[in-house]
Amino acid sequence: MTTLKQSQSDPETLFLKAERAKESGDIRAANQFFLEAAKLGHTGAQVSIANNYSSGLGLAKSLDKAAYWYRRAYNAGDESGALNLAIDKLNAGNTRAATFWLKRAIELHSGEAALELAKLYAHRRGGKLRALALLELTQRMRPAEISEQAKEDAAILLSSLVRKSHNAS
16 A cells, blocks of 8 residues: 555655646646655656756756756666756857757667757768668657658658758769
8 A cells, every 4th residue: 555655755646646736737846746756766757857956957958967867867767867968058159069969869779869860960071971871760760760851851851851862963
């Protein structure tokens, strides 16, 4: 039997409370529950609190705190921690760090990260072959590894790059 104290310290219970609070519009309570669950190692909560620090949703915007929680999620095996950290780095104009984190997310089978890195490579001199390889990888990924939209976007970019290659020949 689960006691009240146990349920209050159960990361999944805290995460679900956070989700309910967020859905009801109580962002302050949601962030408190996300933070409690994140401290207990819930990767979904770690990514959620990081997202809220990154965007400033109900918290003072802090890319440093967001990065801390994204790294914690990544270190626990959550690819979205690495992907979201990469997106923050891209948005800050730090492509070197973004590339590093996109590669880490790809290692954890993130199709979205493969697409984003392919976009970076496609615009770099000499990066077209790397972009093509990543885009081909996205087309072999399972639905659990890539969203339908990302797979479709990757297919369109792949087709475009192949067409440009044939036209250049």
